[in-house]
Amino acid sequence: MMDFALNEEQLELQEMVREFVEKEITPYAAEMDAENHMRDGLIDKANEMGLLNVIVPEELDGPGLDSISVATIYEELGKGCAGVATSLAANSLATVPVLLAGTDEQKKMYCDILNNGGLAAFALTEPGAGSDAGGVSTRAVHNKEEGTYTLNGTKMFITNGGLAEIFLVFANTRKTGGIRGLTAFIVPKDTPGFSVGKKENKMGIRPSNTTELVLQDVVIPESYRVGREGEGFRIAMNTLDSARPFVGAVSVGIAQAALDCAVKYAKERRQFGQPIASFQMVQGMLADMAMKVETARLMVQKACWMRDQGMEFSKEAAMAKCYAADTAMQVTTDAVQVMGGYGYTKEYPVEKMMRDAKIMQIYEGTNQIQRLVIANKLLY
Incomplete structure (x- = not known):
């Protein structure tokens, strides 16, 4: 149990x-x-x-x-x-x-x-391929006689792009593209033709290095292909299933920190001669925030437990990621509200938490995609 x-x-x-x-x-x-x-x-x-x-x-x-x-x-x-x-x-x-x-x-x-x-860095997203992994246009041409692949293309929004020593890059081995040609490759950073492009100036998670990657006639040995040709989509989806509860965990951390800040502030801030924590409207907001954080944490733990048991957990992973990310956004927004004008300033950390929370609803599959995953598991 x-x-x-x-x-x-x-x-x-x-x-x-x-x-x-x-x-x-x-x-x-x-x-x-x-x-x-x-x-x-x-x-x-x-x-x-x-x-x-x-x-x-x-x-x-x-x-x-x-x-x-x-x-x-x-x-x-x-x-x-x-x-x-x-x-x-x-x-x-x-x-x-x-x-x-x-x-x-x-x-x-x-x-x-x-x-x-x-x-390390996971390189799937491209300028024209975000939620649609089948839209990956980075090409991998198999040079059978030489036992190599030549990769050409551009990746974007890659976490650790400018810092990583090794990259897991998805490219298409079919001229016609689509998910049937998606294939995974290991690319070390010092491979000729591989370079880091612009660094993104983001709204949140700013300490995280996020860059563009450029692959121009990057030649790697066949031994660096992960799985078979065309297995990349399955590998990517299984990887995201495994990673989504961990995104949920980070989201829970953001939400818990924001809740802690709001509770502390509500006890200290006085209006109308008493702490604002004594006002029922504030108490109701804090209670709702606490329930959402605890629910998100339990959903993350369940998805993780199912993963460790070797059970099918794709639906639960999507639920955990989606709910926890939505919770982080809602709780950080409410924390700013509880703290009023002070919450909106950089004097307090909740405005940063609110900016950071937004990406949790976007990366590793948008929350709209998570809902499609959940619905697909329910209906088919």
Whole structure:
């Protein structure tokens, strides 16, 4: 049976990450947001804490954590700064395809980089292909005699694009395109013809590095193809199923942090001779916020538990991601409302949380796409 309580190891892990966040992330979150990048040395410190390879199994020299433990880590990171959480979680997103469909050699090559403190990136989105993965136009031409593939195309909105050492790139091996030709490839950053384009200036998650990628006659060996030709769509969808509860966990972290700020402020702020926490309208808002956060957390935990049990969890993953992301947006908006004019200023962190929350409804499948996934599971 599923246990709603974290076990002793998970509680120790949670406390360890919480202390790291309170010391190394939260005090610098506003500064990193303003400067549009993570502060120097933070990735190295995160690596020392074992936060870069949380998805790597024991047999590949990783921690071998269960999904609920991973979600617990990302929730704590989300409380401190969703931008930092996004960059670290991108390592998991980019690694799952290799763990799902890669060869033993590919798994070792990929995971060794993470185990040694490197970052990875998942490169699916393009200027003309976001929710529609079948619209990927990056081409991969098979040079059978040479035993290589030549990749040409442009990717965009790639988390860790300018920082990663290794990339999981989706390209089409069919001239006619479509999902039947979508194929996954490993591309190391130093491959000739591979370059990083412009860095995005985003509304939220600003410390997270987000860039364009350009592939111009990038030649890689056949051994860097992950799975068979045409398997890329299945690999991508299974990867997103696995990653969506973790997006939900970051969303829960954002929402919990915003709720904590609103509760603290409501107790301290006085109007009409009493704390605003004594007003029933404010109490009602805080109660609704708390219920949504707790519901989102439980949905994330259930999806993670189902994943670890080897159960079909695509619908639950979509539900967890969608509900938690919507919750983060609603709770951060309500936190700003509770705090009034102060909440709208950068003197308090809730305005940043509100900006950060918005992307949770967009990346790794928009919440509209999540609803289609859920409906498809219900109807077919």
